Amino acid sequence: MPFTSVKGAEIYWKMDGREDAPVLVLLNSIGSDMDLWDPVLPLLRDDYRLLRIDTRGHGASAAEPGDYSLSLLAEDVLTVARAAGAGTFALAGVSLGGMIGMELALSQPAVLEKLVLVCTSATMDAASWDARIATVRGQGMIAIAEMAMGRFLSPQFKADEPGAWDAVLRGLVSSDAEGYAGCGAAIRDMDLKDRIAGIACPTLVVTGTRDTSTPMEVHGEYLLATIPGAESLVLEAAHLAPLEAPEALAQGMTTFLEN
Numbered sequence: 001m002p003f004t005s006v007k008g009a010e011i012y013w014k015m016d017g018r019e020d021a022p023v024l025v026l027l028n029s030i031g032s033d034m035d036l037w038d039p040v041l042p043l044l045r046d047d048y049r050l051l052r053i054d055t056r057g058h059g060a061s062a063a064e065p066g067d068y069s070l071s072l073l074a075e076d077v078l079t080v081a082r083a084a085g086a087g088t089f090a091l092a093g094v095s096l097g098g099m100i101g102m103e104l105a106l107s108q109p110a111v112l113e114k115l116v117l118v119c120t121s122a123t124m125d126a127a128s129w130d131a132r133i134a135t136v137r138g139q140g141m142i143a144i145a146e147m148a149m150g151r152f153l154s155p156q157f158k159a160d161e162p163g164a165w166d167a168v169l170r171g172l173v174s175s176d177a178e179g180y181a182g183c184g185a186a187i188r189d190m191d192l193k194d195r196i197a198g199i200a201c202p203t204l205v206v207t208g209t210r211d212t213s214t215p216m217e218v219h220g221e222y223l224l225a226t227i228p229g230a231e232s233l234v235l236e237a238a239h240l241a242p243l244e245a246p247e248a249l250a251q252g253m254t255t256f257l258e259n
């Protein structure tokens with residue numbers, strides 16, 4: 001299993017897809033791991049070398065205690081990409097993964113070729129993240145499970161795909177509370193709002209009509225209005241769009257990445 005050490009923490013990653021194809025990095029949301037991209041993987045693997053990374057504190061990556069920052073999480077991605085032999089790459093990230101992507105686009109503009117921001121934001125309510133961090137540190141993941149699942153997936157998806165919904169719930173409640181809190185602090189403390197006008201690479205902003213965590217009218221519209229030249233893709237999906245609309249997401253990403 002490939003692990004790369006960053007500042008003493010082992011970060012887990014996996015490479016799939018066509019070996020001679022351009023690299024596309026795929027990043028997960030808080031409370032999930034690289035498996036979030038499973039339904040999309042078969043639709044992209046013939047055209048890309050797919051580098052999935054379990055965000056620090058999630059999946060098989062180490063969950064060091066303490067608060068993380070977006071710059072630390074971006075350093076994880078850059079270090080792993082170099083270890084995997086990717087000098088430059090495109091990146092698609094869901095929610096926290098998109099925030100890490102924006103940070104990387106700003107701090108390492110020469111490395112990022114294209115950016116796909118899936119159901120994400122440049123700013124979230126700091127007080128509510130502070131409360132969420134205190135809850136998981138004090139009471140564990142189960143204490144936020146119902147609330148977080150309601151923000152992840154739509155009632156329609158729960159009714160149509162109960163097995164997939166259960167798998168997300170199991171992944172969420174088995175997440176390391178300290179790793180979740182560490183990433184929650186990176187979301188709470190992010191300072192992207194006034195900086196993203198400086199993103200220079202072509203960017204696709206993907207929003208979901210059923211997304212209640214980062215509603216498109218507020219979060220997606222701000223990204224589209226602020227990132228120069230950003231393009232829009234609207235999906236009929238809630239926050240975890242790779243699960244709710246894998247075909248439409250893969251199609252939209254492919255069109256954007258190839259043009």
Ligand SMILES: O=C(O)CC1=CCC(=O)O1
Nearest residue numbers: 029030095096148151213
């Ligand atoms: O609001 C949620 O719980 C969903 C979410 C916010 C950031 C992220 O990565 O997922």
